[in-house]
Amino acid sequence: MSIELFIECIKLWWDPAYSTWMYFALFLPAVILIYNFVKEEKRYLVLLFASWFFFITLSGWLFLIYIAETVWTWRIGLSIQKVSENAALKRKEKTAAKKRILTLGIISLLLVLYILKYLDFTGVNIVNLLNLFSLNLSWKMLYIVAPVGISYFTLEAISYLTDVYRENIAAETRYTRVALYMGFFPKLIEGPITRYEDDSKTLFSGIPISYANLTSGYQRILLGLFKKLMIADHLAPAVEIVYEWEDLAGSVSIFAAIIFTIQEYMDFSGTIDIVIGSARVFGIGLAENFKQPFFAKNAGDFWHRWHITLGTFFRDYIFYPVSVSKGVMKFTKKVKDVFGMAVSRLAAPTIAIFLVWLANGVWHGPQWTYIFYGMYYFVWIFIENVLEKPFLSLLDKMKMTENSVPVKVFRAIKLFFIVIFGEMFFRADSMSRGFEMFKVIFTDFDMKELTKHLGDFGMDFHDYVTVIVAFLLIMILNILKEKNVPYRRKFMALPAPVRWGIWYAIMMSIVIFGAYGSGYDAAGMIYAKF
DSSP: OOHHHHHHHHHHHOOOOTTSHIIIIIIHHHHHHHHHHSOGGGHHHHHHHHHHHHHHHHHGGGHHHHHHHHHHHHHHHHHHHHHHTOTTSOHHHHHHHHHHHHHHHHHHHHHHHHHHHTHHHHHHHHHHHHGGGTOOOOOOOOOOOOOTTHHHHHHHHHHHHHHHHTTSSOOOSOHHHHHHHHHOGGGTTTOOOOOHHHHTTTTTOOOOOOHHHHHHHHHHHHHHHHHIIIIIHHHHHHHHHHTTOSSOOHHHHHHHHHHHHHHHHHHHHHHHHHHHHHHHHTTOOOOOOBSOGGGOSSHHHHHHHBSHHHHHHHIIIIIHHHHTSHHHHHHHHHHHHHHOHHHHHHHHHHHHHHHHHHHHHHHHOSOHHHHHHHHHHHHHHHHHHHHHHHHHHHHHHTTOOTTSHHHHHHHHHHHHHHHHHHHHHHHSSSHHHHHHHHHHHHHOOOHHHHHTTGGGSSOOHHHHHHHHHHHHHHHHHHHHHHTTOOHHHHHHTSOHHHHHHHHHHHHHHHHHHSOOSTTOOTTOOGGGGO
């Protein structure tokens, strides 16, 4: 049997999505079993080979692109390290040589990402722009397919090389460790985007599977399954239908934005719960990616709590370097000479924030709605930065603080509309559709249009009840987290029969009320396509 046929045979019965029983009841236990039978110093190789198997079942021969990128990243890192250790070079010479190697490494990685994900998008838009001058050109679509997770492991490769360049870490001499860092199976599809310095503390340790890690990991996995199967996947058919609804009304547009926002959060955070839980089983600590984002005080705070690892990547590798770059510093000085100190203080952060949010939009994919989404948050965060001090001064005059109830209510309402309008455009198939949905909110808002069609959105009464009850339970959990209530410690203090009774009740509710069968896409993970 050829290797190609073998891979196809595996794909016929194997569904590697994190939310399927094959993952948490078959694949993960198999890896645990093999892991425990191998010597401690070789256990990380079990994780590597499991990751490669997982990757191949998802992307087939596109797996070789990942192999090539990991080898390239490993070799570039060693080249940078070699320059750092060259005692014959002066400091400036070392910096210049390392910068040339780093630049080569980053540009080559981004070039591969660009060709695989953005070439068609760029070609189509350039041709459309040139056709404004009656050139009558056309772009033949290439339809290039990228391996799963390329946007994630490309950023991790850039992070690794940059940290070696900055001498925050030493270049790894073993290729297998770099390969596992970039392709560890739990975080392969949706992240989180981690740092080598953080992962290396536990990823290669090979500690035995303990009862505490096993139970804690599977409990976190169960929480993720609850979010995804009880909420996100129930909402998925409704989101598909309502975003293509022909008789669009303002109330339907608001409903579409709200249910997509809930679906996206429960899908993404639920998958991250499964990811972190899977890693925890092996005693590996991955970075948290969410921190109760809907309790944020403004748009900036929201993004400190949502997709945290992507935000910290852009902060450390775009925002800070751009803010202190020579070009930006010179520009800031010119702004100070013309407009004064107050305005100049905003110059460098604004340029850096603009590039961060442009990168954020582009990172999500080759689509104008994503780029608009990035610019949308840039504008809001810029406005908040400009108005923050005047707003606090106004509160002081009114004898109020940020913790005053009216202030919290105002901020909650403001954030609600900022988020759902942003998600409305993010999910829309095109910019025109997004603006159409936005427009009817103010020109044709009729609640009757929503109430009379609630049964036409692919959800029946039981679906709505399931989603609402499950959503309320997750929000209660988030409130406890936000208030730093030690709910887990209190839960573990309960008698064992009570604890296990609660876990079995959760498992049975997922089995009975989870989204399965025709009409549901239980394996479709929203952020897997980014």
